[in-house]
Amino acid sequence: MNAARIMFRLELADALRSRWLLFTAAVYASVFSLFIWLGLRESSVLGFTGLSRVVLNVSNAVVLAVPLVALVATSQTVVRARQSGFFELVLSQPMRRTDWFVGVVASRFVVVVGPLLGLLLIALLASLATGERDAALLPMVLRSLAVTASLAWAFIGIGFWISARARSPERATVLALLAWLTASALHDFALIGALLRWRLEPAVVFALAAANPEESARIAILGGIDPDLSVLGPVGFWLANTLGPNATLAIGIGWPAVLGTFALYRAQRCLIKSDLVG
Amino acid sequence: MTTDVMIYAQDLSKHYGSFRALDRVSFEVRRGEVVGFLGPNGAGKSTTMRILTCFISPTGGTARVHGFDVFDDPLPVRESLGYLPQRAPLYLEMNVYEYLRFAADLRHLDGETFKKRARSVVEVCGLAQVLTKDIRQLSHGYRQRVGLAQALIHDPPILILDEPTSDLDPNEKAEFLDYLKQIGKERTVMLSTHNLKEVESACARAIIVSRGRVVADGPLDEIRAKSGNVRYVVSVQESASGSAYRGKTLPASNAEVSDLLSKVAGVRKVTELPTDERAHAFELASEQDADLRPEVFRAVADKGWVLLELHRDTQTLEDVFRHLTIGDERRNRTIGASPDGEEEEASEEEEESAEDTDSDDDDSDEEGDEAKS
Numbered sequence: 001m002n003a004a005r006i007m008f009r010l011e012l013a014d015a016l017r018s019r020w021l022l023f024t025a026a027v028y029a030s031v032f033s034l035f036i037w038l039g040l041r042e043s044s045v046l047g048f049t050g051l052s053r054v055v056l057n058v059s060n061a062v063v064l065a066v067p068l069v070a071l072v073a074t075s076q077t078v079v080r081a082r083q084s085g086f087f088e089l090v091l092s093q094p095m096r097r098t099d100w101f102v103g104v105v106a107s108r109f110v111v112v113v114g115p116l117l118g119l120l121l122i123a124l125l126a127s128l129a130t131g132e133r134d135a136a137l138l139p140m141v142l143r144s145l146a147v148t149a150s151l152a153w154a155f156i157g158i159g160f161w162i163s164a165r166a167r168s169p170e171r172a173t174v175l176a177l178l179a180w181l182t183a184s185a186l187h188d189f190a191l192i193g194a195l196l197r198w199r200l201e202p203a204v205v206f207a208l209a210a211a212n213p214e215e216s217a218r219i220a221i222l223g224g225i226d227p228d229l230s231v232l233g234p235v236g237f238w239l240a241n242t243l244g245p246n247a248t249l250a251i252g253i254g255w256p257a258v259l260g261t262f263a264l265y266r267a268q269r270c271l272i273k274s275d276l277v278g
Numbered sequence: 279m280t281t282d283v284m285i286y287a288q289d290l291s292k293h294y295g296s297f298r299a300l301d302r303v304s305f306e307v308r309r310g311e312v313v314g315f316l317g318p319n320g321a322g323k324s325t326t327m328r329i330l331t332c333f334i335s336p337t338g339g340t341a342r343v344h345g346f347d348v349f350d351d352p353l354p355v356r357e358s359l360g361y362l363p364q365r366a367p368l369y370l371e372m373n374v375y376e377y378l379r380f381a382a383d384l385r386h387l388d389g390e391t392f393k394k395r396a397r398s399v400v401e402v403c404g405l406a407q408v409l410t411k412d413i414r415q416l417s418h419g420y421r422q423r424v425g426l427a428q429a430l431i432h433d434p435p436i437l438i439l440d441e442p443t444s445d446l447d448p449n450e451k452a453e454f455l456d457y458l459k460q461i462g463k464e465r466t467v468m469l470s471t472h473n474l475k476e477v478e479s480a481c482a483r484a485i486i487v488s489r490g491r492v493v494a495d496g497p498l499d500e501i502r503a504k505s506g507n508v509r510y511v512v513s514v515q516e517s518a519s520g521s522a523y524r525g526k527t528l529p530a531s532n533a534e535v536s537d538l539l540s541k542v543a544g545v546r547k548v549t550e551l552p553t554d555e556r557a558h559a560f561e562l563a564s565e566q567d568a569d570l571r572p573e574v575f576r577a578v579a580d581k582g583w584v585l586l587e588l589h590r591d592t593q594t595l596e597d598v599f600r601h602l603t604i605g606d607e608r609r610n611r612t613i614g615a616s617p618d619g620e621e622e623e624a625s626e627e628e629e630e631s632a633e634d635t636d637s638d639d640d641d642s643d644e645e646g647d648e649a650k651s
Contacts, residue, residue, distance in 0.1 A: 006383045010369070017371035084367040089425075092331040092361035093384040094353050 003095035007103025015111045024069050025115035031061045032119055055123055055137065059144035059221045062116060066148050067155040067214055068180050070112045074159025075176035076169045077104060078271070083169065097271050105160060105264060112152045120145055144221055147252045151217040154256035155179075157263030164270035186212040206239060213256035220252020282309040283342075284436050284466040285330060290339035292325050292490075299325045301490040302339065309435075312462040314477030315470040317487035318603045323470040324364065326487070327440045330468075331361045344436060357385070360434035364441040366425025370414040374405055374424055377413060378431055385432035392431075399427040402457060419450035426454075430461065437467045443476060455480050474595045484595070488603040502598055510562040512539060512574055513553065513587035526582025532558050538581065542573045557586050 015021050035057045081087040090100060120141045127137050158179055166172035191205045209215045223240030240248050285307035292300040300322045307313050317323045328334045329341055332352035341348045344358035369377060378399070382392040400406050403423040408416055413424060422442060429437060439458075443451045458480045461467065469481060477484050477498070484501055486494040494501045514535050517528035529535045532550055535558040540548045544564050551559040564570055571588055578585045 003384060006380070010380050013376075014369050014371055085363050085365045086367040088328065088331075088333050088363045089361070089367055091333050092356055092359070092363075093381070094356040094386075095384060096353075 003093075003099035004102040004106075007095070007100050008106045009103075011104050011107035012110060015107060020073065020111050021115060024073075024111060025118065027065055027069060028058070028062060028116050028119050031065065032058050032123075035061075055120065055140050055144055056221070058119075059140075059148060060218060062144075062148055063151060063214055063218045063221065064184065066112065066116075066152050067183055070108070070152050070155035071159045071162075071176040071180055073108050073111055074156050075162045075166075075172045077108070077160065078163040078267070079166045079172050080163075080169050098268065101160075101268055101271060105156065108156050108159075109152065112156065113149050116148055117145060143249065147217045147220045147249075147256075150253045150256040150260070151213055153260035154213040154263070155183075155260070157260035157267065160267035161263040161270070164267040183212055183214040186215060210239060210251065210255070213259055216248075216255050217252050220249045223248040283307070284309050284311075284344055285468060286340070286342040287326070287330070288340045290326065290329060290341055291337045292322075292329065292334070293337045298490050300329075300336070303487065303490070303492050304339075305485050305492060305495055307466055307468055309466055310464075311483055312458070312467040312469065312481045314481035314484040315468055315487070316472060316474065316477060316484050316599060318472060321487045321603065322490040323472075323487060324440055325490075327361075327363075327438055327468075327470055331359065331438055332356055357432075358434055359436040359438055360429030360432065362422075362425045362429045362437075362439045362442050364444060366422060366428075368413045368421060368424055368428075371412060373410050373412050374416075374427075375409050377424060378427055381428040381431045387432060395431050395433060398433075399430045402430065402460060403427045404453070404457070417450075419446050419454075422446060422450070422454065423457075426457065435465060437461065437465050438470075439467065440470045441472070442469070443471065443473065451476070474599055478595055486599060486602055493602045494598070498595060502595055508564045508570075509591040510564065510570055510574065511551065511559070511587060511589055511591060512562060512578070513555070513557045513559040513585070514578060515584035515586055516556045516558060529558060529581070529583055532560075535583075536560060538577055539574065542570060542577050544568060544570050544573070555586070559587070 032054065035054050078087075081090070091097060124137065124141055159176060162172050162175045162179065166175060186208055191209055194200055195202065195205045209219075219240050223243075223245055243251065283306045285305075287306075288304050290300055290303040291298065303322065303326060315323055315326065325334070329336050329348060330343055332348045332355050335349050343355045346354040346358070348355050369380070372380070375396070378396055379392065382395065387395060400409060403426050405420070405423055405427055408420055413421060416424065426439075426442065429439075443454050446454060455476060458467065458469065462480065469477070471477060481498070483497050484494070485492055486501065512535075515528055529538075536548050536550065539545060539560055539562060542562075545562050547563040549561045549563070551561050553559040562570065562574070569590065571590060574588060575585065578588075
């Protein structure tokens with residue numbers, strides 16, 4: 001069996017045993033349950049009802065949760081493995097560092113995205129079982145899944161990059177929190193505040209919003225349903241209306257994917273460029 | 279390099295900035311040897327081990343394990359060795375059997391071979407009672423045994439152990455050394471430690487490193503004699519206590535015996551020893567590696583004196599170790615000491631932190647230098 005697959009299997013089994021998967025599933029399930037409990041399923045304020053409405057709101061909330069879960073799951077991986085001596089032990093086995101890296105990245109991706117996939121599949125099955133005719137549900141599920149998976153990829157990449165560069169797990173945690181706070185702050189409210197405070201050019205504000213994978217994911221999910229939604233905020237509103245649903249979706253999936261791939265590449269370069277043997 | 283050389287290091291160097299963790303270290307370990315790799319903290323033991331196990335690359339020199347270059351052919355090197363680092367970090371949520379299975383998968387062992395090998399390592403490492411227990415539940419000693427079992431699971435011809443007993447209690451240490459002796463019968467073992475008793479009990483040969491250099495390498499007896507202070511104890515019967523040999527007369531005074539002994543080639547110093555017996559007792563100091571006992575015997579026998587006692591008092595390994603590595607300890611106790619003019623003091627931890635420093639393209643050097651300083 002290929003070493004990357006063995007590492008993937010091992011890390012996944014370890015995540016299962018240490019209840020990491022359970023934790024992420026609980027986070028997403030709590031959000032889902034909360035929205036159902038709040039009565040969003042029956043609400044028609046935004047022009048559509050049913051599970052698709054819940055899925056939309058869950059996705060909107062998950063866009064905030066996924067980066068945090070991904071950063072927590074990844075930001076200490078390399079630095080902790082290095083400090084605990086685990087790296088030393090694992091890399092004395094006949095495997096390349098890249099195999100280890102690929103296996104661990106893949107397992108973290110499954111840990112972060114797997115529970116969401118499961119939850120959305122349950123929503124689809126529940127819709128079928130109850131005989132609810134909700135035409136918007138499947139496209140909504142697919143759209144949400146694609147966007148959140150891409151967002152998770154971006155923050156897994158950022159988390160690994162932090163992890164590969166940090167000199168201590170504590171520093172990695174602080175950097176991960178900073179990354180999450182920065183991404184969360186670069187939503188409408190902070191951007192508009194910055195626009196007013198420093199009289200920034202609107203183009204700069206919009207570029208910053210679009211460059212924030214969290215915001216681009218949010219716009220991709222919400223803008224695809226209705227670009228006039230007030231929850232998009234002024235910056236999101238402008239972007240969604242200017243770019244259109246297809247472009248926002250393409251950016252919402254493509255940009256985090258590119259960012260995540262770049263960050264993972266940098267993280268892997270950190271491993272390869274250090275004086276470890278390949 | 280002959281074919282039975284399993285570990286070969288030639289001018290191995292590792293620099294972290296201006297600090298030389300290893301400075302042209304050369305040695306060979308042959309098939310079936312159990313070698314103790316000794317040195318004080320920060321001497322370069324772990325760095326050498328990490329280079330030999332393909333974890334870090336050397337700054338200079340060559341290292342081959344089982345005939346493969348550690349830098350050019352790391353995979354065959356890793357395949358041929360079992361490694362137990364100082365702290366054996368394991369997957370704590372796994373049980374022992376699952377962990378061994380994982381190690382076997384990485385070593386490409388098929389199911390049947392794994393079962394056979396697992397039976398063997400469980401027996402050798404004494405893991406039968408804990409096989410289905412989570413590693414989290416095990417004591418340090420048992421975790422160390424699990425670490426050793428993973429190192430042995432693929433039946434490697436070479437075993438590298440980095441301070442494997444540092445976290446063990448005396449009973450566990452004794453058991454571990456028993457395992458080591460058992461294992462060492464069939465393998466090349468390199469045991470890094472600063473516990474000299476372990477080396478004396480498990481190894482026939484030792485390599486001592488100090489400040490990144492090899493300061494002694496050879497069989498333990500040879501190393502014990504290396505300190506330049508070989509001591510002999512000679513005792514000759516007094517004239518009043520008996521008759522001489524071959525009709526000659528026994529020595530009348532200490533001075534007579536002392537005079538004779540000081541003329542033996544290789545003797546540096548003769549010191550009288552107090553004794554309760556009716557004898558002239560002396561201690562001879564020699565700087566020579568050669569054994570002086572035959573010459574001393576001949577000199578005494580030619581005089582027809584009766585030799586009551588003659589033995590060579592080889593120093594303990596600990597004496598030699600202290601003698602060879604005392605400079606390290608002195609430096610550790612002197613603030614700002616830099617005897618080489620270039621080298622800076624660095625503990626094992628500092629060494630590790632330097633190794634842990636990431637390099638990442640352009641900005642890596644700055645960060646690396648920071649950690650190294």
